[in-house]
């Protein structure tokens with residue numbers, strides 16, 4: 227699939243990994259539709275992205291919002307062939323706090339809702355739209371890329387909710403690829419390591435430095451562009467399907 231002949235739908239595209247991926251695909255000639263819950267940041271990135279980008283402010287867990295965003299994604303002259311799930315939230319809390327009180331159930335549900343149910347909502351609704359696109363040589367129609375995290379495999383202390391949500395996104399990859407094979411839609415998943423985005427920017431400088439030192443090679447935090455080039459490879463390589471790719475500099479996270 228040639229990037230310049232497609233339009234792509236990117237959730238969480240107003241910040242961090244999603245915004246970098248939108249920027250990267252635009253630089254390769256794609257048309258892009260960005261969906262994000264943060265309308266202020268969305269307006270700012272759309273002003274930067276220019277005339278091959280549009281957007282919709284909404285919540286990925288809301289079917290009406292996702293359908294409206296997908297409508298915006300089908301106004302381009304190029305077919306919608308790619309949906310990338312980057313919307314997500316982080317949360318850190320122990321199952322039992324130091325004072326013995328339990329992890330909030332509401333918070334656990336919220337993380338699962340955005341990271342897992344939001345991803346599934348976009349997967350199910352975007353696959354319907356992509357399945358109606360003209361078929362390419364080889365029978366392909368498009369590809370959906372989900373975003374997990376290495377916390378899916380090496381969840382740390384305090385990551386019960388986040389790691390559970392991302393572990394489920396990993397487990398979704400193969401059955402989704404199998405379900406959508408009949409309509410020529412591939413499904414892949416990227417599991418990033420520690421990527422320097424606003425989500426991580428909340429951490430103190432010395433914690434960021436320590437995290438960077440723990441990465442075997444290259445000894446730095448990941449960049450959102452490290453994700454974007456892998457997303458491009460997945461879009462272009464029609465034989466990548468049902469796979470989870472770690473992008474982490476060989477980092478295996480310790481318990482804390």
Ligand SMILES: NC(=O)c1ccc[n+]([C@@H]2O[C@H](COP(=O)([O-])OP(=O)(O)OC[C@H]3O[C@@H](n4cnc5c(N)ncnc54)[C@H](O)[C@@H]3O)[C@@H](O)[C@H]2O)c1
Pocket residue numbers: 237238239240241242243244261262263264267284285286287311312313314315316340344373374375376417418419420421422423424425426
């Ligand atoms: N930064 C990292 O180190 C890292 C590592 C592994 C995985 N990830 C995952 O990558 C994805 C992107 O993370 P990021 O670091 O770019 O974060 P970010 O906070 O910079 O961007 C996430 C975007 O998602 C949007 N969003 C959140 N909830 C939403 C909702 N319900 N509906 C629509 N939009 C919503 C936010 O407004 C924000 O713009 C997330 O799924 C995150 O879990 C990040």
